[in-house]
Amino acid sequence: MSIDDNASIDDDASIVDDARSGSGQRGRGLRVEGLEVAYGGVPAVRGIDLEVKAGEAVGLIGPNGAGKSSTLLGIMGAVARSGRVLVKGEDLAGFPPEKVVRRGVALVPEGRHVFAELSVADNLRLGAVARRDRTGYSEAMEHVLTLFPMLRDFGHRQAGLLSGGQQQQLAIGRALMSDPDILLLDEPSLGLSPTAVDTVFEALDVIRAAGKAVLVVEQRAEFTIAFCDRTFVLHDGEITLTLSPEDAEKVDVLTKAYFG
Amino acid sequence: MTGQLIQSLVDALSAGATLGLAALSIGLVFGVIRLANFAQAEIITASAYCLIFTWQLGWFIAVPLSMLVAVAMSLLMEFAVFSRMRSANPATLLIASFGLSFLLQRVYELMFSNNVRTAPVASGLAQTVEFAGVRIQLLSVATITIAGLLLLGLHLFLSRTSMGLQLKAAAADFRTARLVGIPAGRVIALSFALSGILAAAVAFVLTVQSGAVGPTFGVQITILALVGAVIGGIDKISGSLAGGFLVGFVTSLLATWLPQEMSNFKDAYVFVLVIGVLLFRPSGLLIKGRGVART
Ligand SMILES: Nc1ncnc2c1ncn2[C@@H]1O[C@H](COP(=O)(O)OP(=O)(O)OP(=O)(O)O)[C@@H](O)[C@H]1O
Numbered sequence: 001m002s003i004d005d006n007a008s009i010d011d012d013a014s015i016v017d018d019a020r021s022g023s024g025q026r027g028r029g030l031r032v033e034g035l036e037v038a039y040g041g042v043p044a045v046r047g048i049d050l051e052v053k054a055g056e057a058v059g060l061i062g063p064n065g066a067g068k069s070s071t072l073l074g075i076m077g078a079v080a081r082s083g084r085v086l087v088k089g090e091d092l093a094g095f096p097p098e099k100v101v102r103r104g105v106a107l108v109p110e111g112r113h114v115f116a117e118l119s120v121a122d123n124l125r126l127g128a129v130a131r132r133d134r135t136g137y138s139e140a141m142e143h144v145l146t147l148f149p150m151l152r153d154f155g156h157r158q159a160g161l162l163s164g165g166q167q168q169q170l171a172i173g174r175a176l177m178s179d180p181d182i183l184l185l186d187e188p189s190l191g192l193s194p195t196a197v198d199t200v201f202e203a204l205d206v207i208r209a210a211g212k213a214v215l216v217v218e219q220r221a222e223f224t225i226a227f228c229d230r231t232f233v234l235h236d237g238e239i240t241l242t243l244s245p246e247d248a249e250k251v252d253v254l255t256k257a258y259f260g
Numbered sequence: 261m262t263g264q265l266i267q268s269l270v271d272a273l274s275a276g277a278t279l280g281l282a283a284l285s286i287g288l289v290f291g292v293i294r295l296a297n298f299a300q301a302e303i304i305t306a307s308a309y310c311l312i313f314t315w316q317l318g319w320f321i322a323v324p325l326s327m328l329v330a331v332a333m334s335l336l337m338e339f340a341v342f343s344r345m346r347s348a349n350p351a352t353l354l355i356a357s358f359g360l361s362f363l364l365q366r367v368y369e370l371m372f373s374n375n376v377r378t379a380p381v382a383s384g385l386a387q388t389v390e391f392a393g394v395r396i397q398l399l400s401v402a403t404i405t406i407a408g409l410l411l412l413g414l415h416l417f418l419s420r421t422s423m424g425l426q427l428k429a430a431a432a433d434f435r436t437a438r439l440v441g442i443p444a445g446r447v448i449a450l451s452f453a454l455s456g457i458l459a460a461a462v463a464f465v466l467t468v469q470s471g472a473v474g475p476t477f478g479v480q481i482t483i484l485a486l487v488g489a490v491i492g493g494i495d496k497i498s499g500s501l502a503g504g505f506l507v508g509f510v511t512s513l514l515a516t517w518l519p520q521e522m523s524n525f526k527d528a529y530v531f532v533l534v535i536g537v538l539l540f541r542p543s544g545l546l547i548k549g550r551g552v553a554r555t
C-alpha cells in the first residue's frame with residue numbers, strides 16, 4: 001500500500017517506450033497522465049495518473065461524486081478533458097469517443113445503457129461498428145456468447161426486457177464486440193443480485209486472463225480491492241491511496257479510504 | 261352517405277399520411293440531435309419551387325431533381341449551421357432554426373418575388389375517379405401510396421442495414437451510441453438526408469394539390485407537423501409519425517364534417533388539443549411512461 005505521491009507510476013517501465021520499441025503485450029495497455037475533467041469550470045477530476053497493463057485489472061473506488069465516472073468518460077473523450085491518454089504510444093486526448101473506441105478502448109457505462117428497444121443481437125452488432133478488422137466479427141460474437149451463454153438464448157429479445165444482470169452481461173458483451181485491448185467498466189455490480197455480480201466478475205476474470213487491460217470503477221470496496229491487481233482510491237478528483245489485494249481485509253484502510 | 265363517408269376517410273388518410281411524413285422528417289432529426297428544425301418548411305418550399313420550375317422538362321427530371329434539392333438543402337443546413345452549434349440546448353437550436361427559416365423566406369422573396377409561381381405539376385392526379393359510386397381523388401390515393409412506399413423503405417433501411425441500425429441507436433441514445441463507436445457526424449448527416457427525402461415527398465404532394473408555390477409555401481404544414489410530432493412524442497421516430505398522422509387525419513375529418521362556420525377554426529382545435537396533451541401527457545400521447553430527460 002502506498003499513499004498519495006506513491007500513487008504515481010514513474011518507477012514502472014514506460015508503456016510508451018514499450019510501444020515504440022514495438023513489443024506486444026505491454027504496449028497494449030492504457031496510461032493516463034495528468035487527466036483533468038471539469039464541468040462548467042468546476043473541477044471533477046484534478047490531475048490523475050494511472051496505468052493499466054495488458055492482462056491486469058485495476059480498480060477505482062471512492063465515495064459518490066469523487067469523479068470516478070468522470071475519469072472514465074474523460075478517457076473515452078465523452079467529456080471535455082485535458083491531460084494525456086496514451087494507448088500504444090498514441091495520445092488520444094482530443095479524440096471523440098467514436099475514435100477512441102477505434103483505438104481499442106471500450107466503455108461499459110454506468111447504468112448499462114443497452115439500447116432497450118433493439119434486440120440483444122442488434123445491440124451486439126452495434127458493438128462491432130468500431131471493429132478495426134472486418135474478419136473477426138463472428139469470432140468475437142462466438143467469444144461473447146461463450147462468455148455469456150444467456151445472450152445466445154435471448155438473441156431476438158428486446159434488450160429492455162432483460163433483467164438487470166442480463167443487461168449488464170449484454171453491455172459488457174457489446175463492449176467486447178469492438179475487440180478492445182482496454183476495457184473500462186463503470187459500476188458493473190450496481191443493482192445486481194449477488195449471483196449476478198459473481199457472473200459479471202467471473203467474466204471479468206476471463207477477460208483479464210485473455211490479456212486485456214481492465215479498469216473497473218466500483219462502490220463495493222472490499223470486493224474490488226480483492227479482485228483487482230491494484231486499486232486506486234479516488235477522493236475529490238484525486239487519487240489518495242493505492243491498495244493491493246492484501247489490503248482487502250483491513251477495514252481501517254477502507255474506512256480511511258472513504259472518510260480520510 | 262357511405263360513399264361520402266368513404267370519400268372523406270380516404271381524404272383524411274391522405275392528409276394524415278402527408279402530415280405524418282412531415283412530422284417524421286422533423287422527428288428523425290430531433291431524435292438524433294434534439295433539433296426541432298422549423299426551417300424544414302424552407303426545405304419543402306425549395307423542393308416545391310424546383311418542381312414548379314422544372315416540371316416542363318418532364319416528371320422524370322423534375323421529381324428526382326426536387327428530391328436532390330431537398331436533400332442538398334437539408335445537408336447544407338446541417339453543415340453550415342447546426343453542426344456549428346452541437347453543444348447548444350434544444351431551445352437555442354429551435355430558435356436558430358426559426359431564424360434560418362425567416363432568412364430563407366426573405367431569400368426566396370428576393371429570388372422569386374412574393375407572388376406565387378405556378379405550373380400544372382402532375383395535374384393528372386387532380387382528377388377524381390368514380391369507383392363503385394364513390395368519388396375519390398386520385399391524388400389522395402397517390403399520396404397514401406407514396407407514403408406507404410416511403411415508410412416501407414425507411415422501415416427496411418432502419419431494420420435491415422447497418423447504417424439504419426446505427427441511426428436507430430443514435431436516435432434512441434446518442435451519447436451511448438457514440439461511446440459504442442458509432443460515428444456521430446455520419447449518422448447526423450444520414451438523418452438530415454433522410455429527412456430531406458421525406459420533405460421532398462411532402463413538397464410533391466402539396467405542389468400537386470395547389471399548383472402554386474410562394475416563399476412561405478412550407479410554413480403551415482411544418483407548424484402542424486411540429487404540433488403532431490409533439491402530440492405523438494417527438495422523442496421517438498414512431499411517435500412523431502403517428503402524431504403527425506393523427507393531426508392530419510382529425511383536421512381533415514373536422515373540415516369535412518363540421519358545419520362551415522365551425523370548420524373554419526379547425527386549426528384552432530388542434531392547438532387546444534396540443535395544450536391538453538402538453539398539460540396531461542408532456543412526453544406525448546403515444547409514449548409509454550413519463551418523459552425522461554436525456555443526460
Ligand atoms: N454532466 C455533469 N455536469 C455537471 N457536473 C457533473 C456532471 N457529471 C458529474 N458532475 C459532477 O462531477 C463530480 C464527479 O462526478 P462523477 O459522476 O464523476 O462521480 P462518481 O465518482 O462517478 O460518483 P458516483 O459514485 O455517484 O457514480 C460530482 O461533483 C458531480 O456532481
Ligand SMILES: [Mg+2]
Binds near residue numbers: 068069070186
Ligand atoms: Mg459514477
